[in-house]
Amino acid sequence: MNIKSQKDFFSGLMFMGVGVAFAWGSSGYTIGSSARMGPGYFPLALGVLLAVLGGVITFKALVVETVDGDKIGAFAWRPLIFIILANLVFGAMIGGLPSIGLPPMGLIAGIYALTLISCLAGEAFNLKEALVLATILAALSYGAFIMLLKLQFPVWPAFIGA
Structure with missing residues (x-):
């Protein structure tokens, strides 16, 4: 498997990591339901959304060809x-x-x-x-x-x- 965009690949991994951390952190709270949301509902929904977004970005980085490979530059x-x-x-x-x-x-x-x-x-x-x-x-x-x-x-x- 060849990484076609380093920037997208690593940003996708970061989104997935943060999403999993939010979802895992929300497991200690009551989730509730859509009609009666508990304190863990929003962090769980946000975590799942971030993880899915990260997965899409990472997949795109592996499939879509870029001109120069979008190399990661110097750290700011x-x-x-x-x-x-x-x-x-x-x-x-x-x-x-x-x-x-x-x-x-x-x-x-x-x-x-x-x-x-x-x-x-x-x-x-x-x-x-x-x-x-x-x-x-x-x-x-x-x-x-x-x-x-x-x-x-x-x-x-x-x-x-x-």
Whole structure:
């Protein structure tokens, strides 16, 4: 069996792996039925859907001929590191880190940190564009999560006030 597209083959395997993991992880919860869904219903459905999609993509990679074989290129370390770091910093800023004495900094500061760090993942960084994006995201997040959904978590750092 000859792999005709490396990119599709390995992405299909990744989808299948994630799908199987979701389906297996949902087995510890009540599945329920379509009319009365349990907490494991959606992860199971998502896992099966991902596994089937991965199977189709992997099959296509083995059957459909591509021009250059779609070789896998160099691994993009910079975006991977900055996106993971941005999410970790956002989580730490929303909830704080009592173990090191960092109080919760709130939604607004967390979104600004998340956006600025995420923008460093790209090849070009423009501070003005990043700040405009952070402001728009902060306003929309405040409107969606605080005003509409009425979620209860800090919006501002404790030293600024509620």
